[in-house]
Amino acid sequence: MNMLFMIKHLFLFDWKLHKSAILLPVFMFFIVFAHIVTASTLSSLHVLQTAFLPWIAWTIIHHLHPLFSEGARDTLLPYYRKWFFIDSIRYTAIFLSMYIVLIAMILRHSDTLSPIVFIHHVSLFLFFLFFGMTLILLMKNFEYALSILLMYSLIEIVTKGQFMPWPHVFQFESFEFDPLYVSKVGLTFIFSIFFMSTGLFQMYRR
Amino acid sequence: MIELKQVTKSYRKKHVLHELSLKIEGVYGLLGPNGAGKTTLMKILCGLTSLSKGDIQIDGRSVVKRKHADVSHQVGFLPQDFNIYPELTAKDVLHHLALLQGISGEMERLKRVDEVLQRVNLLEHADTYMRELSGGMRRRVGIAQLLLRKPQILIFDEPTAGLDIEERIRFRNLLRELGEDHTIVISSHIVEDIEFLCTKIGILRQGNIQFEGTPQQLKSKANGYLMRTIIPTECLSSWMKDNRVVHLIEHGNQIEVRYLEEMLQPSSDVEPRLIDGYLKIMRGVQ
Numbered sequence: 001m002n003m004l005f006m007i008k009h010l011f012l013f014d015w016k017l018h019k020s021a022i023l024l025p026v027f028m029f030f031i032v033f034a035h036i037v038t039a040s041t042l043s044s045l046h047v048l049q050t051a052f053l054p055w056i057a058w059t060i061i062h063h064l065h066p067l068f069s070e071g072a073r074d075t076l077l078p079y080y081r082k083w084f085f086i087d088s089i090r091y092t093a094i095f096l097s098m099y100i101v102l103i104a105m106i107l108r109h110s111d112t113l114s115p116i117v118f119i120h121h122v123s124l125f126l127f128f129l130f131f132g133m134t135l136i137l138l139m140k141n142f143e144y145a146l147s148i149l150l151m152y153s154l155i156e157i158v159t160k161g162q163f164m165p166w167p168h169v170f171q172f173e174s175f176e177f178d179p180l181y182v183s184k185v186g187l188t189f190i191f192s193i194f195f196m197s198t199g200l201f202q203m204y205r206r
Numbered sequence: 207m208i209e210l211k212q213v214t215k216s217y218r219k220k221h222v223l224h225e226l227s228l229k230i231e232g233v234y235g236l237l238g239p240n241g242a243g244k245t246t247l248m249k250i251l252c253g254l255t256s257l258s259k260g261d262i263q264i265d266g267r268s269v270v271k272r273k274h275a276d277v278s279h280q281v282g283f284l285p286q287d288f289n290i291y292p293e294l295t296a297k298d299v300l301h302h303l304a305l306l307q308g309i310s311g312e313m314e315r316l317k318r319v320d321e322v323l324q325r326v327n328l329l330e331h332a333d334t335y336m337r338e339l340s341g342g343m344r345r346r347v348g349i350a351q352l353l354l355r356k357p358q359i360l361i362f363d364e365p366t367a368g369l370d371i372e373e374r375i376r377f378r379n380l381l382r383e384l385g386e387d388h389t390i391v392i393s394s395h396i397v398e399d400i401e402f403l404c405t406k407i408g409i410l411r412q413g414n415i416q417f418e419g420t421p422q423q424l425k426s427k428a429n430g431y432l433m434r435t436i437i438p439t440e441c442l443s444s445w446m447k448d449n450r451v452v453h454l455i456e457h458g459n460q461i462e463v464r465y466l467e468e469m470l471q472p473s474s475d476v477e478p479r480l481i482d483g484y485l486k487i488m489r490g491v492q
Contacts, residue, residue, distance in 0.1 A: 002310045013302050016294060071287025074254055075348070078278060079306040206256055206274060 007090055010083075018062050025055035029098045036102060041110045045117065045175050048102055050157050053124045057132025057149050059091050064133065065142045081204060088129070095125065114177045116185060123188040127169055130195035137202035167191045207231045208251065208359065208389065213260035215246055215413075222246050223413045225260070233385040235404035236393040237484055242410040244393040245286075248361050251275060251391065252283035264359070277359075282352030286364040288345050292337035296328060296347045299336060303351045322350040326380060342373030346380065360384060361391045366399050378402055401480040409487055417487050421480055428478035428486040433471055434464045452482055 014022045032052045036044040067073050067080060080087075099121070107113065135145040152166070161168035169188045171181055208230040215223040223243045236244045249255035251262065256273040269275050291299050300319045309315045323329045326346040336344060345365060352360060365381060366374045382403055384390060394400050400407060400421075407424050409417040417424060432452075437445060439459050445451055450465035464476060466485055478486075 005312075006305060006310060009302075009305055013298075016298065017291060066291055069292065070289050071285050072290040074249070074283060074285040075288065075290055075351070077254075079303065083306060206254060 232405035288348035428482035
């Protein structure tokens with residue numbers, strides 16, 4: 001009961017602190033949902049991975065942003081460290097709920113999806129969660145972190161993962177099980193682990 | 207009492223603190239020029255920074271675990287600039303921090319928040335946004351959030367820097383009151399504040415301790431070195447170029463100049479102030 005109360009408080013606090021900015025991922029959920037209702041499976045999966053999953057980075061960047069107000073770090077960091085696990089779980093729970101609805105809508109059209117698609121989505125979620133976390137902790141600046149995140153995502157989407165020798169995490173071909181797709185998912189997962197290590201190191205080092 | 211034993215902190219083979227041994231009790235003032243290692247020492251004391259070598263004991267028990275002081279329940283640290291959640295009210299900030307500290311019962315939280323706001327004399331500003339509070343008030347919110355978890359040791363980095371005179375006096379009085387039931391460590395450039403507040407003083411320079419003792423002992427370091435002379439106002443400019451001058455006191459169109467000599471002056475009859483003792487030690491080192 002206490003934990004539920006605390007989680008409710010934490011969400012209300014997010015709302016008080018970030019106002020409508022924290023609801024942008026929910027707004028994007030409705031847009032993606034509206035698209036999925038009418039689009040093909042292929043198009044729905046494209047939109048789901050590029051227009052919905054990356055928003056976890058937006059959420060985590062907003063969450064960690066108060067650490068970098070002048071004079072806040074020394075006071076807030078011990079609390080953010082202590083609560084990071086709970087915070088990650090609650091954001092994951094929200095994204096997972098929305099994801100389940102979107103996937104259910106997609107599955108309405110097609111009987112089945114290859115398991116690699118789900119593994120890819122999990123790696124994408126982890127990639128953007130820890131990429132966002134690493135960006136804000138390294139940059140120590142909200143605007144820079146968001147700019148880099150948006151720049152990376154937009155360039156990847158516009159060039160369909162053909163530009164710059166950096167990790168190409170989105171899939172723009174078919175979503176069938178094939179070695180190229182598997183290697184992309186593997187790479188995304190490896191980069192998630194890399195960003196997780198970097199982010200957690202930045203967060204917990206003293 | 208906090209006891210530091212041979213505490214060393216190094217960054218890239220350079221000692222920021224070098225085998226520092228201190229006995230911190232009462233209201234303890236840390237003095238020293240910029241870069242002396244005061245803030246590093248404070249961050250080590252509250253566990254925000256690791257130490258390279260040495261030990262820290264609180265009431266005789268070592269609190270160092272894996273090169274960090276594990277003191278989150280005993281020690282509260284207020285940094286020089288305290289500016290969190292500017293878009294929220296002081297009360298909202300304290301409620302949130304109380305919850306993060308583990309005070310989950312709503313009634314208990316409300317009571318504790320009111321208590322600490324009362325203690326720092328901010329009850330009437332409870333619903334004011336943090337961004338609208340003055341620097342001193344924000345620091346008082348900072349103290350309030352420390353008091354929520356009832357630490358026995360409070361550490362303040364330059365607590366009165368940048369405050370206007372009224373706010374500085376108010377803040378100083380609050381620290382003095384807190385000193386009655388807490389061990390307090392204060393770093394400051396303002397010797398007057400240290401003189402007003404502290405029962406014991408440590409002087410740091412380039413990571414080494416130069417002095418530790420009572421304010422009276424620090425003053426006595428300048429005994430016999432302080433001289434005075436009365437000059438007409440017109441001669442002031444030539445005296446101002448003299449680095450020995452430590453005080454100027456106006457008496458009508460004459461000025462009393464107090465200056466600190468390097469050598470002991472048997473004829474000296476001037477009662478030293480804390481700043482004279484501090485300067486004597488710092489110049490002696492140079």
